[in-house]
Amino acid sequence: MDIGFVLTQTVLTFIGFQACYFAIAAIGLNVQFGFTGLLNFGQAAFMAAGAYGMAQTVPIFEISLWWGMFIGIAYALFLGLLMGVPTLRLRADYLAIVTIASAEIVRLVVRSVEFQDTFGATDGLIGYAESFQQVGVDLGLNSTADYGFWIFTFSGRDLWRLIVGWSLVAVFALIVWSLMRSPWGRVLKAIREDEDAVRSLGKSVYSYKLQSLLLGGTIGAFGGMYFAVGQAAVQPDVFSRDLTFFVLTGLVIGGVAKVTGSIIGPMIFWGIYAFLDSLLRELVDKPVRIGDFTLIQSTDIGAVVYMVMGSGLVALMVVRPQGIFGNRKEMAFDGR
């Protein structure tokens, strides 16, 4: 077994592309779920909105890739209004139901044969990301050459997308961090605790909840846009419920209502995933048997990794319910 390989995989995934776009999505979800207490179970839909907004530009609309940013934002805002306007006046559970259903609807629409010419159906869309990669090349990162040192060696293409991605993480983290320290953020946190108290003090709870949903959704859409340009291809099934719940899991691991938690949580999530996955792959290069009984073989690894991670998450919730960076004190007092 090559433990060096396992650790390298772990570290590279920890700071990798996947951790990065998950972190962007989690920063957005944190605005809604962490700070405002909105149960958005459809972050995947916002990510799809951003991703498809980007991907449609060149192949479908035949415009420059960069317009994709505006299209992605517009899609996300439209989606947010569609989900939020009817439900945010109602009890919290309604938003949860509507978001989870909307996310599925979005996925089914973009993968439907009916809209093949608009969204590319199950094949998805490709052939739009060149101008993104070109910027990296123009900045002097040869896309095939290797850069870096020791285990941190990346192709120019990889390095470019990581630089862009973590810069986006930094920008959104800073925006959310400063907003949450402003009086605006104070209202959101108050809504999370008691809407009626906030109403009695003269704030329109509905309007703030909508703002929170739209802001978080737009940031989620940026996660999707980044995914689209980084991956240079989008397929509908990327935006499944798994995506939403992995983002949520990352956030919970890191600690809700903490900006650092929303960044490091997804990193840890994928770091642990890569660790377990490569460790098991090293250990189970041939099936492990006890007598005639096959304990584990390489095709089981995916499932086993999720089982172990699930148990780990349960253990974390028992030992540290506020997540790694969460604030124990904010957890400690119960409502009344």
Next chain:
Amino acid sequence: MDDDMSLTDTSGAADGIEGTVDTTAERVYSEFAAKARAALSGVAPEPGAPKPDPILVANGVRRAFGGIVAVDVDHIEVQRGSITALIGPNGAGKTTFFNLLTGFDSPDTGTWRFDGADMGGVAPHRMASRGMVRTFQLTKSLTKMSVIENMKLGATGQKGEKWWNGLFPATWRRQEAEIEARADELLKRFRLDHMRDEYAGALSGGQRKLLEMARALMTNPTLVMLDEPMAGVNPALKQSLNAHVRGLRDEGMTVLFVEHDMDMVHDISDWVIVMAEGQVIAEGTPDDISSNTAVIDAYLGTHQGRSLLEDE
């Protein structure tokens, strides 16, 4: 911590608040109390009596929950600048009436005017900016926010509460500092300044009542509606709360409060409105009310408020 508090508050009660003299000498009225009582002296002690200068007027407000008619108020007026108590046995509809007046619930029928403006159908969050603020029977302190943050939330018209300003502290920092100064001043008055940076969840029940009242005052209201401000507050703290409520009137605010503690009602109110089974059954000065047979019947009917009789 809590023990310390009650001690401080006992001493606080003796200091009273500017405008009130010793709290125990209840017949020594401040100039404002005298004014309010003088204005109300000519008012007939009967349900729905018109007042010389009403800030709040409600007409035919009715709300039924299924078969129960929780509120059925024909006519009610609240005198500006007075402390008006709203009393009645449990389930009389006092809280429901508060909810209706503040837009947290909508009546089946009825209209009401605040400061001359029709308030029917006005959303609850628009009440504060019009000068009407309420507290809740079950305290709603935001326990996971600090005491000072709770207070600052109360200020209306904050520039920094617009998201596009949120990102630019320069646009709201000055206002925030003013708000904070005002909040600190109120906290001091309510003797919560030593808890300023604690989570509100660390406060005792009585302290939370105080915080909620202080926070409501951050909206700069003209009418303060308090739903059982004294529930669960220890007697020593009650004395200082009494002083605070008087202080509000003495600053020109109108206070409408729900209370079961008849001693307090007698002590601080200029006018008393009695509800039972959703209707206003009596009105009058505290003295009128304690001798009103309809009131005594209503209370005895549900075995409430024996102190009413025992006091006399």
